Amino acid sequence: DQQVKQNSPSLSVQEGRISILNCDYTNSMFDYFLWYKKYPAEGPTFLISISSIKDKNEDGRFTVFLNKSAKHLSLHIVPSQPGDSAVYFCAASAWGSQGNLIFGKGTKLSVKP
């Protein structure tokens, strides 16, 4: 059973507009969430994270929102730039899980000029 779900395999956005990537989870024990970005032929790189004690974390153009009651988080990119075109993975972990980070399947974002 998939514990971290990214239901949109792809998303296309116009440059300058907002990109919203969504992620749902089923395990109520998850207490830390991360977003990774992956370009072709490269490994994933850490983008932003949020602890379950918060509902929002912001870093420049990137903001992650966490809705614990809905078991849902989202990544907002404002404004979107062509260089943001990549695959974005949502990941989650539970304290005491011995380091097992559970990843979603990823969403491919295309930002068109």
Added chain:
Amino acid sequence: EAQVTQNPRYLITVTGKKLTVTCSQNMNHEYMSWYRQDPGLGLRQIYYSMNVEVTDKGDVPEGYKVSRKEKRNFPLILESPSPNQTSLYFCASSLFRGGNEKLFFGSGTQLSVL
């Protein structure tokens, strides 16, 4: 430069021929892990290591072995590769356990088993 280095980047082999994918990090990280990425399945953890001589299974450990004799190295061993192990493999490390620590990933190894 802080990095996780995997070798080789590309590997084509035949069924049953033992192979090793190397992984090395220069950040003095305690935690290291191997993932495989398959189309439609995302990243799945194979094995991880909390420190030297401490390893444990991830979600998809069958057909793989690992060792952690030194802090910086965490090789992935396929004793008898099979076609279903054709995949893109990533090694990753973090300072401590990988839960709420951000992971640093290598550039990946594309393995094809014929």
